[in-house]
Amino acid sequence: MNSVEAIDIKxxxxxxxAEPVTKTISGSxxxxxxxxxxxxxxxxxxxxxxxxxxxxxxxxxxxxxxxILVRHEQGATHAAQGYARVSxxxxxxxxxSGPGATNLVTGLADAMIDSTPMVxxxxxxxxxxxxxxxxxEIDVINITSPVxxxxxxxxxxxxxxSVLAKAFYIAGSGRPGPVLIDITKNAQLQQFEYxxxxxxxxxxxxxxxxxxxxxxxxxxxxxxxxxxxxxxIFGQGVILxxxxxxxxQFIEKGGLPAAWTILGASAIPTSHPLNVGMLGMHGNxxxxxxxxxxxxxxxxxxxxxxxxxxxxxxxxxxxxxxxLDIDPAEIDKNVKAAVPVWGNCKDTLPLLTEKLEQKVYPQxxxxxxxxxxxxxxxxxxxxxxxxxxxxxxxxxxRNLNELTNGDAVIVTDVGQHxxxxxxxxxxxxxxxxxxxxxxxxxxxxxxxxIGAKCGAPERTVVAVIGDGGFQMTIQELGTxxxxxxxxxxxxxxxxxxxxxRQWQQLFHEKRYSFVDIESPDFVMVxxxxxxxxxTVNERSELDAALKxxxxxDGAFLLEVMVGKENxxxxxxxxxxxxxxxxxx
Amino acid sequence: xxQEYTIxxxxxNQIGLLNRIAIMFSRRKINIESLNTSPSExxxxxxxxxxxxxxEDVVRKLVRQVEKQVDVLKAYYNTNEEIIWQELAxxxxxxxxxxxxxxxxxxxxxxxxRAVVIRKDYTIFETSGHREETDKLISVLEPFGLxxxxxxxxxxxxxxxxxxxxxxxxxxxxxxxEEIVENEFLDKxxxxxxx
Numbered sequence: 001m002n003s004v005e006a007i008d009i010k011x012x013x014x015x016x017x018a019e020p021v022t023k024t025i026s027g028s029x030x031x032x033x034x035x036x037x038x039x040x041x042x043x044x045x046x047x048x049x050x051x052x053x054x055x056x057x058x059x060x061x062x063x064x065x066x067x068i069l070v071r072h073e074q075g076a077t078h079a080a081q082g083y084a085r086v087s088x089x090x091x092x093x094x095x096x097s098g099p100g101a102t103n104l105v106t107g108l109a110d111a112m113i114d115s116t117p118m119v120x121x122x123x124x125x126x127x128x129x130x131x132x133x134x135x136x137e138i139d140v141i142n143i144t145s146p147v148x149x150x151x152x153x154x155x156x157x158x159x160x161x162s163v164l165a166k167a168f169y170i171a172g173s174g175r176p177g178p179v180l181i182d183i184t185k186n187a188q189l190q191q192f193e194y195x196x197x198x199x200x201x202x203x204x205x206x207x208x209x210x211x212x213x214x215x216x217x218x219x220x221x222x223x224x225x226x227x228x229x230x231x232x233i234f235g236q237g238v239i240l241x242x243x244x245x246x247x248x249q250f251i252e253k254g255g256l257p258a259a260w261t262i263l264g265a266s267a268i269p270t271s272h273p274l275n276v277g278m279l280g281m282h283g284n285x286x287x288x289x290x291x292x293x294x295x296x297x298x299x300x301x302x303x304x305x306x307x308x309x310x311x312x313x314x315x316x317x318x319x320x321x322x323x324l325d326i327d328p329a330e331i332d333k334n335v336k337a338a339v340p341v342w343g344n345c346k347d348t349l350p351l352l353t354e355k356l357e358q359k360v361y362p363q364x365x366x367x368x369x370x371x372x373x374x375x376x377x378x379x380x381x382x383x384x385x386x387x388x389x390x391x392x393x394x395x396x397x398r399n400l401n402e403l404t405n406g407d408a409v410i411v412t413d414v415g416q417h418x419x420x421x422x423x424x425x426x427x428x429x430x431x432x433x434x435x436x437x438x439x440x441x442x443x444x445x446x447x448x449x450i451g452a453k454c455g456a457p458e459r460t461v462v463a464v465i466g467d468g469g470f471q472m473t474i475q476e477l478g479t480x481x482x483x484x485x486x487x488x489x490x491x492x493x494x495x496x497x498x499x500x501r502q503w504q505q506l507f508h509e510k511r512y513s514f515v516d517i518e519s520p521d522f523v524m525v526x527x528x529x530x531x532x533x534x535t536v537n538e539r540s541e542l543d544a545a546l547k548x549x550x551x552x553d554g555a556f557l558l559e560v561m562v563g564k565e566n567x568x569x570x571x572x573x574x575x576x577x578x579x580x581x582x583x584x
Numbered sequence: 585x586x587q588e589y590t591i592x593x594x595x596x597n598q599i600g601l602l603n604r605i606a607i608m609f610s611r612r613k614i615n616i617e618s619l620n621t622s623p624s625e626x627x628x629x630x631x632x633x634x635x636x637x638x639x640e641d642v643v644r645k646l647v648r649q650v651e652k653q654v655d656v657l658k659a660y661y662n663t664n665e666e667i668i669w670q671e672l673a674x675x676x677x678x679x680x681x682x683x684x685x686x687x688x689x690x691x692x693x694x695x696x697x698r699a700v701v702i703r704k705d706y707t708i709f710e711t712s713g714h715r716e717e718t719d720k721l722i723s724v725l726e727p728f729g730l731x732x733x734x735x736x737x738x739x740x741x742x743x744x745x746x747x748x749x750x751x752x753x754x755x756x757x758x759x760x761x762e763e764i765v766e767n768e769f770l771d772k773x774x775x776x777x778x779x
Contacts, residue, residue, distance in 0.1 A: 127769035145604050146611065150654045153600075155767045170654055186769060204759040205596050205657045329648040 022193040027157030027183065028057035030194055031121060034164035035065060037197040040092050042066045042083060042454045044076035048096025049136055051123025053188035055094075068454065068483050071475035073100050075447035077107020077178075078473070081116045082451030085434045086409055086459070088242065090117040090172045091451060097124045098136030101182070102143065106441055108178045109147040113438030114263060115240060117176035119167050127155040127184040140182050149177030157190035165200035174208025175327040176240060210328050210342035217348065220322045220339045221355035223296055224254055229364045231294035232256045233279055233287075233308075236263035236437075237301010237325065243346035244268065244430045247300065250353045255360040257368055259287035261302050262418075263437040266427035270406065276368040280308045281572045282419040285379075285581060286371030288572060291316050292579040293367070298322045301345050304334035305438065314577025324348055378583040379569050384424070390563045391539055393420040393492050396546075400462065400490070401426045403546050408460040409434060409452050413445035413469035416498035419568045421464045431456075443472030449487045450479055460488065460550060467493040467519045477529040480555045488549050489531075489557040491522055494564050502567045507574075526557040533557035588617070589643045589661050590669065590740045593632040594624060594752065596655040597764050605632060605656075608649055614638060618671075620737035626752050628761030629657065635738050657752075662742055669740035673718035674700070675709045675725050676732040682707055685728060695721045706731060 025033070031054055035043065043065055047055040058067060070076040073095045080091025095104055101122045111118045124130075125137045141153050150170045152163055163181060171179040224230055238247045244267050251258045251268075257276045260267065268275050277284030279291075288310075291297065297319040302308070309315045312334060323330070323337035324345050331340040341348050383394035397420055400408075406428040412418040412435040427433060434452050436444040449463035470491050480487050497515040504512050523533035532552055536545045536559070549556045572581045595601055602621065609616050617635040624631040636643065643661045651659040679702065682688060688707075692698060697711035711721055718735055742748075 127767050128771070128773045130767060130770070141600055142603055145600065146607050151600070155769060156765060159765060184769075203654065204755070204761070206654045327652065329645070329652045333645055333648075 022195045024191050025194045026053065026057065026188065027154075027160050027190050027192065028053040028188045030157060030160040030192075031164065031183065031188070032057055032061045032065065033194075034161060034168075034197055035092060036061075037199065038090070038164075038168045040065065040090075042068060043092045043094055044068045044070055044079040044083070044451065045094030046070055046073050046076060046096070046100060047094075048098075048100045048123065050097035050125055050185050051094060051100070051121075051188070053185060054121070054123065054183075066454075067094075068450065068479060070447065070450075071478045072473065073103035074106050074443070075450070075473055075476045075479065077104050077111065077118070077120065078441070078444050078447035079451030079454070079479075080118050080120075081107065081111050081114075081444075082411060082434050082448030083455035084116050084118060084451075085448075085455075086431050086452045087455035088431065089455070090119055090168060093118065093120040095120065095122050096136065097122060097140070098138045100136075101138055101140040104180070105143065105147060106439075108144055108180065110436050110439040110441045110444065111178040112147045112149065114436065115176050115236060116178065117171040118178040119164075119171050120178065120180045122180060122182045123188065124153065124182045124184045126186045128186075130184070140180065144180050147178070148180045151180040151182070153182040153184070154187050155184045157187045157192045160187065161194065161197050162200070165198060166203060169200040169203070170206065174206075209326060209344050209347075212343040212348055212351070216339050216341050217351045218355065220298075220341055221352055223320055223322060223339060224256070224298065224352075225355075225357050225359075227296035229294045229361070230254065230256050230296045230298060231290060231319075232258035232298045232300060233261070233291070233302060234258055234264045234267060234300040235261040235302025237345055238264060238267040239430055241301060241326070241344045241346040243301075243344070243349055246346055246349040246353070248272070250349045250356070253353050253358055254356045255358075256298065257361070257365055259284070261305070261308055261437070262422045262433070262435055264302060265422055265425075266430050266432040269428050270426040271428075277372070278423055280305075281310070282423065282568050282570065284372065284423070285375035285570050285583060286368040288570070288578040288581045289371055290367060292318065292577065294319050296320050296322065298324070299335075300324045300349070301326070303330045306334075309334060310572045310576055310578045310580070314579070375570065375583065383420075386563075388563070389539065391536070391542065391560060392566055393417055393562050394424050395539075396490070396492060396542065396560050396562065397421050397424040397464070399543055400546055403543075403550055404460055404462070406432075408432070408462050409456060411435070411445050411449040411452050411461060411463045413463075413465040414440045414442045415466045415469060416494070416502065416566075416568050417464055417466045417492040419499075420492075442469040445469060446473045446476045446489065447479070449489070450476060450483075450485055453485045453487050461486075462488040462490055464490050464492065466498060467491055467495060467522075468497045468517050470522070471517075471519065474525065477526060477531060481529040481531060485555060486553075487555050489526075489555065490549070491557065491559045492562050493519065493522070493559055494562050494566065495519070496564060498566075499568070501565070505565070505567070522557060522559045531555045531557055533559065535559040535561065537561045586637055586639050588635060588637055588664055589640070590664070590667050590738065591632070591634040591636065591643070591647060591650070591659060591661045592740065592742060593634070593650055593659045594657040595630045595632060596657070596761055597628065597630045598655045599764065599766070601653070601655050604653055605634075605650060608646060609634075609636065612642070612646070614642075614646075618737040620739050622739070624752070625749065626756045628756055629752060633738055633740050657755075658748070660742060662740075666744070667740040667742055669714070669738050670712045671715060671718055671738050672710065672712045672736040673721070674732075674734050675711075675721060675730060676706050677709065677725050678729045678731065679704060679707045681728045691724065695724070697721060
């Protein structure tokens with residue numbers, strides 16, 4: 001039995017609530033005590049020289065803290081992201097100094113732009129070696145400054161409890177984001193008088209949630225009540241704010257059609273009658289076209305990314321914009337708001353709903369239906385029911401969905417399959433779509449699925465990945481093997497870097513420059529890791545193989561050979577307005 | 585229209601914050617014309633004064649991003665009309681040249697300068713003022729063998745800041761800032777075993 005009891009300062013030496021009692025512990029133990037106090041259950045990490053004292057302490061905490069040994073530190077960050085996205089909790093990463101720390105950068109950047117709460121702890125060389133080009137010394141604080149919400153270097157163990165408390169508070173509060181704490185080796189080893197862990201819930205210079213201004217709520221409600229063609233667009237803010245219920249009540253009372261960004265997907269069920277589909281470059285036809293026909297545009301927890309807006313000077317110029325966001329810096333950043341509604345939408349939406357008139361807009365909703373029918377006719381029907389014997393990505397996603405009843409967590413990588421999965425997956429519950437939206441990180445899905453499975457062990461987790469992205473983090477198959485994680489891996493193999501190829505076809509006269517990618521025998525590779533697998537070439541084999549994948553007790557890799565030169569449509573070409581969306 | 589804006593940032597005194605603020609400008613490829621960090625009138629609260637040449641819309645968005653930093657208390661941007669500002673300049677000139685050829689007294693009076701050091705070999709003048717004023721003295725001194733010139737960053741006071749000052753004082757009294765922790769080990773290599 002190697003586990004240790006959490007250090008309860010109050011009862012140390014049997015004296016309850018006596019004079020402030022302290023206990024001598026190492027900085028490393030303090031790190032782990034902080035994790036336990038913050039409710040951390042799973043850590044994704046990779047050991048190395050400068051973080052060895054923490055790993056040594058972790059050896060005695062194995063019963064309390066699950067550690068998933070990844071195969072590359074980037075994998076640890078994406079796993080922590082996947083964990084955070086499905087659980088709503090903060091993901092935790094341990095890595096060593098130097099290359100261990102630099103390998104975190106992609107994941108930090110991804111978490112930063114997609115507002116994912118994450119705390120990364122990196123080991124650092126001894127404090128006296130800082131700045132000497134010591135072995136595996138890198139200035140991780142300055143490297144990660146642009147990609148962290150906050151970061152801090154600890155050189156003295158006495159700081160560890162308060163700094164980690166700040167780290168967890170900053171990562172998870174307000175608009176969440178990644179925090180990195182760099183701890184020098186001497187601080188990890190240093191013995192100090194530990195007075196217990198106190199959670200942080202306030203930092204004087206930090207305002208996680210802006211004050212709600214009642215006058216803006218009133219103005220917004222009046223504007224919506226007077227609208228003839230109101231349109232709601234929502235993003236991950238609804239999910240991060242845990243405001244799914246409040247959001248549903250808001251659109252239902254106002255009778256407001258609502259479309260989502262890819263990070264907002266699954267916040268309301270796909271089947272909800274007011275869910276009119278996906279926004280953006282490869283989103284649905286109606287929401288894009290009608291953005292430029294609505295009279296009031298209500299943006300909830302989304303940041304008007306360029307992949308959503310297309311050309312800004314052709315975006316919703318006719319509409320009055322109401323922007324609900326927790327981050328004041330997002331207001332007016334890309335699209336000017338007539339009414340800014342600062343605050344967590346969990347707080348602001350009910351205030352707004354209260355002032356709304358109960359309404360329906362049958363004619364306006366009909367317009368969305370008409371556009372949907374047109375899109376079905378030109379795009380969706382062929383994608384879901386191809387007239388060729390060659391499999392399409394869309395039908396694979398549809399069949400998967402029918403099998404899981406939309407209850408699975410779908411983790412996607414980046415590229416064509418990502419757009420198709422987000423377009424055609426049907427979701428019944430929130431936090432079901434995990435994808436790299438802002439940064440577009442190929443290689444995200446496999447490690448993120450590992451984290452998602454750890455964060456939601458009771459749910460089916462399916463990683464949908466392209467043949468290109470899979471090879472960027474393929475080594476994480478080792479993590480799945482060692483940790484015996486029941487992750488379903490579905491590779492949609494078109495033997496191309498499909499999204500780039502699509503652009504080369506459409507905008508570069510089919511000059512297919514380095515998109516022709518060769519792959520190993522994925523099933524054989526999986527077999528090498530002890531993971532079952534199968535390849536599907538024919539439509540007739542698809543359903544049985546999907547069933548086998550889902551039913552299999554343990555990880556399973558299913559490779560589906562799909563059309564080599566299929567394109568994702570509709571598409572808003574770069575430099576065009578949303579209303580210029582092309583169906584073919 | 586691009587013009588000069590002075591950005592005043594009230595912050596915690598934190599190592600690394602200078603970089604965090606500086607990279608927000610470099611990320612957008614905006615040149616920082618001048619940057620000064622100093623304590624403010626309130627103990628424990630630091631102040632950055634940053635001058636850039638930009639259009640207001642860009643400056644407004646930038647200041648919001650700066651204010652979003654965890655360790656930043658408040659950030660303002662102002663045009664030159666809204667602030668009182670000064671820069672300090674030092675000029676090193678050969679003493680014999682200046683004593684022989686120029687009436688030093690007149691020079692000092694005309695340019696509001698004062699001699700900080702007078703040695704046999706050189707004299708150091710100091711003046712403060714706006715950019716044009718300190719520039720003017722360079723051109724005056726250049727013919728007499730100006731050896732060295734240096735100008736400080738702009739320091740600025742916002743004309744209409746009394747309200748914020750009061751708030752800041754109350755704030756610091758209610759919640760005193762934390763002590764800064766520096767690396768105490770850089771000269772202790774002999775005492776620490778390392779591997």
